[in-house]
Amino acid sequence: MKISVFGLGYVGCVSAACLCDLGHEVWGIDVDPGKLDFILRGQSPIIEEGLGELISKYVKAGTLRATTSAAEALSSTEISLVCVGTPSLESGALNIEYVRRVAAEIGAALKSCGHRHLVILRSTMLPGTTRRELLPILERASGMKEGEGFFVAYNPEFLREGSALRDFYDPPKTVVGALRKETAEHAAQIYAKLTAPLFLTGIEEAEMVKYADNVFHAVKIVFANEIGAIAKPLGVDSHRVMEIFVADHKLNLSPYYLKPGFAFGGSCLPKDVRALAAQAHEANVKTPLLFSLMDANREHVQRAVKMIQSFGKKKIGLLGLAFKAGTDDLRESPMVELVEILLGKGYQIKIYDKNVSLARLVGSNKRFIETVLPHLTELLCPSTDEILEHAEVIVVANSDHDFPPVLEKVKPHQIIFDLVRIFPESPRHLPNYHGFCW
Numbered sequence: 001m002k003i004s005v006f007g008l009g010y011v012g013c014v015s016a017a018c019l020c021d022l023g024h025e026v027w028g029i030d031v032d033p034g035k036l037d038f039i040l041r042g043q044s045p046i047i048e049e050g051l052g053e054l055i056s057k058y059v060k061a062g063t064l065r066a067t068t069s070a071a072e073a074l075s076s077t078e079i080s081l082v083c084v085g086t087p088s089l090e091s092g093a094l095n096i097e098y099v100r101r102v103a104a105e106i107g108a109a110l111k112s113c114g115h116r117h118l119v120i121l122r123s124t125m126l127p128g129t130t131r132r133e134l135l136p137i138l139e140r141a142s143g144m145k146e147g148e149g150f151f152v153a154y155n156p157e158f159l160r161e162g163s164a165l166r167d168f169y170d171p172p173k174t175v176v177g178a179l180r181k182e183t184a185e186h187a188a189q190i191y192a193k194l195t196a197p198l199f200l201t202g203i204e205e206a207e208m209v210k211y212a213d214n215v216f217h218a219v220k221i222v223f224a225n226e227i228g229a230i231a232k233p234l235g236v237d238s239h240r241v242m243e244i245f246v247a248d249h250k251l252n253l254s255p256y257y258l259k260p261g262f263a264f265g266g267s268c269l270p271k272d273v274r275a276l277a278a279q280a281h282e283a284n285v286k287t288p289l290l291f292s293l294m295d296a297n298r299e300h301v302q303r304a305v306k307m308i309q310s311f312g313k314k315k316i317g318l319l320g321l322a323f324k325a326g327t328d329d330l331r332e333s334p335m336v337e338l339v340e341i342l343l344g345k346g347y348q349i350k351i352y353d354k355n356v357s358l359a360r361l362v363g364s365n366k367r368f369i370e371t372v373l374p375h376l377t378e379l380l381c382p383s384t385d386e387i388l389e390h391a392e393v394i395v396v397a398n399s400d401h402d403f404p405p406v407l408e409k410v411k412p413h414q415i416i417f418d419l420v421r422i423f424p425e426s427p428r429h430l431p432n433y434h435g436f437c438w
């Protein structure tokens with residue numbers, strides 16, 4: 001394939017050289033003449049192991065060329081890969097000025113290039129940037145509509161500086177987002193020789209994946225550092241602790257606990273988060289991530305309250321009260337907190353949870369609910385029929401297998417508010433369905 005690579009920085013240089021190595025012909029474009037000089041002399045403008053050799057090899061072979069002119073590059077290529085910088089503004093917001101400028105240059109060059117072109121954006125950009133900001137620029141500057149004279153895809157980059165070549169050839173995944181599947185498939189063709197898992201998706205999902213990845217990496221680093229900071233004054237070897245921690249692929253390094261849903265609760269997580277935070281405080285170790293967890297969790301409950309308020313209805317039916325399906329443990333259940341808040345705001349609530357019967361509750365579980373929700377008996381229903389009869393809004397609060405058939409029976413005027421993603425796919429046949437975070 002013949003590919004233009006816009007921006008010859010860390011990502012662009014590596015992409016340009018490695019794409020040549022995969023057998024493609026590449027034009028590199030940069031506004032910085034100093035960078036172009038390096039490339040044209042067959043040298044790497046950045047320090048990255050193995051990159052100089054690749055650039056030298058493909059410049060000599062004539063398959064890696066460089067220019068400052070978008071028009072020159074587009075006239076002899078079928079694909080553009082945009083890798084220009086998206087730095088932070090002083091406010092912390094994303095500066096998309098360089099991608100905008102490149103979109104305008106590509107758009108203008110498309111007018112005269114005389115063949116269909118695929119524009120793949122690779123710079124890290126917030127969800128919506130490609131569709132809302134760049135697509136209109138490309139269409140205006142080219143005078144063409146996306147899907148006719150040109151096509152757009154978003155393809156995030158996952159390489160790490162220092163091991164960039166290895167990461168290019170062996171990425172954790174290849175993700176391509178586009179407005180239609182054929183465009184994503186076409187874009188993915190440039191990596192056809194790589195064996196990484198391939199995800200074809202929507203543009204915004206592809207844009208968001210990059211942020212989910214990088215923010216998670218930041219969370220991991222801060223988390224490990226805070227565990228270390230708390231462990232040291234206690235004389236605990238944090239490296240031994242984390243060695244054992246990462247060996248757990250069931251609960252720790254796994255998809256578990258990584259699905260957007262409702263707040264955490266139960267008899268362990270809140271108690272143990274508070275205990276470790278108190279320990280850090282006592283030792284005068286500042287651990288802002290650890291301290292933020294209970295607040296973030298409370299905020300999530302408030303988010304659910306606000307969403308329920310936005311429906312403008314007063315009669316609520318809750319399916320599930322315990323902190324998760326398959327238990328009667330009500331201790332620190334976020335659903336109990338939700339009910340408490342809604343009762344305080346004058347909502348009329350009925351609750352169904354087949355595992356929760358006041359007569360059977362014992363010990364600290366019983367004491368907790370008697371203190372927090374003393375009138376629970378009046379709210380509990382013996383079957384889901386009473387919930388369907390009473391509720392204007394049905395809140396699905398746990399993923400009990402019995403609930404999906406119940407939801408099939410809701411009337412058109414009733415709203416389903418799902419906190420747990422009870423249906424794996426969006427239930428299009430239920431028009432009043434609202435997912436919490438999806």
Ligand SMILES: NC(=O)c1ccc[n+]([C@@H]2O[C@H](COP(=O)([O-])OP(=O)(O)OC[C@H]3O[C@@H](n4cnc5c(N)ncnc54)[C@H](O)[C@@H]3O)[C@@H](O)[C@H]2O)c1
Binds near residue numbers: 009011083084085159
């Ligand atoms: N560096 C990384 O490890 C890494 C990894 C993954 C994703 N990313 C993302 O990739 C993007 C590029 O990052 P980078 O580190 O390579 O940036 P960089 O600053 O090293 O390089 C950007 C290049 O774009 C050039 N440029 C600016 N305007 C241009 C224009 N109109 N036409 C042509 N070239 C132009 C600049 O001269 C520069 O050489 C960013 O969005 C970044 O967030 C970076």
